Amino acid sequence: MKVLAPLFAFFALASAQGLTIGTPKKGQRIPMERPFTVQVIKNPHIISSIEVALTIGIVSCPQSSGCPDPSNVGEVLYQGPYRPRPHRAGGNYQNFTVTIPFDEDLIGRSQLTVNRFFLIGAQNGATLQSYGVEIDTFPL
Structure with missing residues (x-):
């Protein structure tokens, strides 16, 4: 079991570094009921x-x-x-257009969450990775 511990740590480190949100940026103001782009970057x-x-x-x-x-x-x-694709600038990513519906509970400080489910390693181990960025939402 001691031999497997470094391997599990390696997989945890690899998956922890595998995803970031390119846009929106932390603290960005996003209007409700208006489409905006979420750029999900798959790090190498x-x-x-x-x-x-x-x-x-x-x-x-x-x-x-x-x-x-x-x-x-x-x-x-x-x-x-x-399905992230390679781009000259910014690495591998995919853009998604989403809209935040009006909800009084979401006005102000909110967190945009991204959860990625993928298989990793020779045994195709199931992995869930979560990432969030704080944004400021407001009604139009």
Whole structure:
């Protein structure tokens, strides 16, 4: 079992570094009920992965407790395939156009969440990776 510990740590590190949100940026103001682009970047991996699915969601960040863990998807804005393509600038990514519906609970500080489900390694181990970025949402 001691031999496997470094291997599990390696997989955890690889998956933790595998995803970022290019846009919107932290603190960006996003109007509700208006489409905007979410750029999901797949960072280079040492090992290959097979993409299964992706979700993009929005969840409010209460002032008293802060933003929840990004694995809490919240209101689903997108659910479906993730097929990042190589680009000259910015690496491998895919853009998604989503719209935040009007919801009084989402006005102000919110977290845009991205959850990526993929298979990794020779045994195709199922992996879920979560990432979030705080944004400021407002009604039009």
